Amino acid sequence: MKKTYIAILLALAILPLTVMNTHAALTFKDVGTTHRAQASINYLAEGGIVTGDSNGNFLPDKTVTRAEAAAMIGRAVGLNGTQRTTRFPDVASQSFASGYIQSAVDAKIISGYSDGTFKPNNPVTRGEMALLISRAFNYNATTTASAASALMSRGIAQGITANDFGYNANIKRSDFAVFLARSINYKLRLSPQVSFNIETEVTASSLNIRKGPSTAYGTVGGIPQGTKVQGAYIVGDWMYIRTSTLEGFAHRNYLNGDYIPGDNDGSSIASQMIIIDPGHGGTDPGATGLGIREKDVVLDTGLKVRALLNKTPFKVTMTRQTDVFISLAQRVQIANSAKGNIFVSIHANAFNGTANGSETYYYSAAANPHVADSKLLATKIQNRLIEAWKLSNRGVKNGNFHVLRENNMPAVLVELGFIDNAKDNEKLKSPEWRQKAAEAIFYGILDYYKEKGFDVNSYYSIK
Ligand SMILES: [Zn+2]
Incomplete structure (x- = not known):
């Protein structure tokens, strides 16, 4: 079942341009085009990483729950989100996030509590958010403090003041969206700078470059087999790459090269x-x-x-x-x-x-x-x-x-x-x-x- 799913995903990754752009940019009623986080929220919505409620609202000021955090991060890095039985008595298989919770726990991005529960409706603090993002994106942080500095040094997050990251404050959906979008797409960061130091080459006959790390994102162009590209960092199965004329995400199955996943984005x-x-x-x-x-x-x-x-x-x-x-x-x-x-x-x-x-x-x-x-x-x-x-x-x-x-x-x-x-x-x-x-x-x-x-x-x- 999973193999079939991956095969379909891979086939989609190299489909020609004509069938793309089925995902028009989404806007939520309570975000619109003027909310301070609109660029990040809309970027994530385009890839189906965030969704709104049935009334078309995003609820930007609502606190993020652990279940929502697992789902958003899981969609961002391409975890298996198929709803299923989990090891937690308080996460039913019918829960919208059951698949992402189980996958994120398996991937050691998030963990349950020592009493065996997951507490899916508990709020997520800024410190916890920093750790979750650091783990999902391989920033090699081991503590909330090092995770916070990993995010700050990459221009993903700032402290709430010069000396305080605000570790214990609950994080709102709008801020979580901003940090997650910046982690995925460096162009949204405060200082948009990454090193393209992964040398790799296209192996598919034609490879689509996309705006985000999934086939839900529209393409920015295609590149032919044998093109040498430089990669900057990895998000799940995708790599942020550039050629002399294009920048964006390419599926890693169609890129060869001697890079080590995780040994990038400044982690070595x-x-x-x-x-x-x-x-x-x-x-x-x-x-x-x-x-x-x-x-x-x-x-x-x-x-x-x-x-x-x-x-x-x-x-x-x-x-x-x-x-x-x-x-x-x-x-x-x-x-x-x-x-x-x-x-x-x-x-x-x-x-x-x-x-x-x-x-x-x-x-x-x-x-x-x-x-x-x-x-x-x-x-x-x-x-x-x-x-x-x-x-x-x-x-x-x-x-x-x-x-x-x-x-x-x-x-x-x-x-x-x-x-x-x-x-x-x-x-x-x-x-x-x-x-x-x-x-x-x-x-x-x-x-x-x-x-x-x-x-x-x-x-x-x-x-
Ligand atoms: Zn001096």
């Missing part, structure tokens, strides 16, 4: 580009004191961090690797065009000879989708640096610096110590201590990725 460390930014350089010496210059200290430290990262699958780009002057705007440009995933700027302070200690900055602003990740990275590096150098701990701070504010990725700025302070200078001028600082930054980066759900344990032995 080999996909992660680390930007190391040694401050100053060339005509700009930075801070000076007690016979040494900031530009030399931070360049040497940055090169040592790169040497450590080069012993791992991480990719690295330096904004400078020699004693040259680079403007702040150029540093950001280098980072963005290298498609950096994190940005680490390295500096040393100077003040009055008395001030001393290490500190790490990030930029905190409500509109920035990377605040939580920037703060996490700053905290991890600061903790490691204090442990390694044991200078006074000036803490993790909010700093409105160009390279932190203008970067399109989590970004931090480390001030190793005060060059004009005798005690700090002892460390800054020593190549051995600079190696310790480089290791601290490296371990801080590993700590950050570990908390984000990446498997980095084997790299802690690197020195």
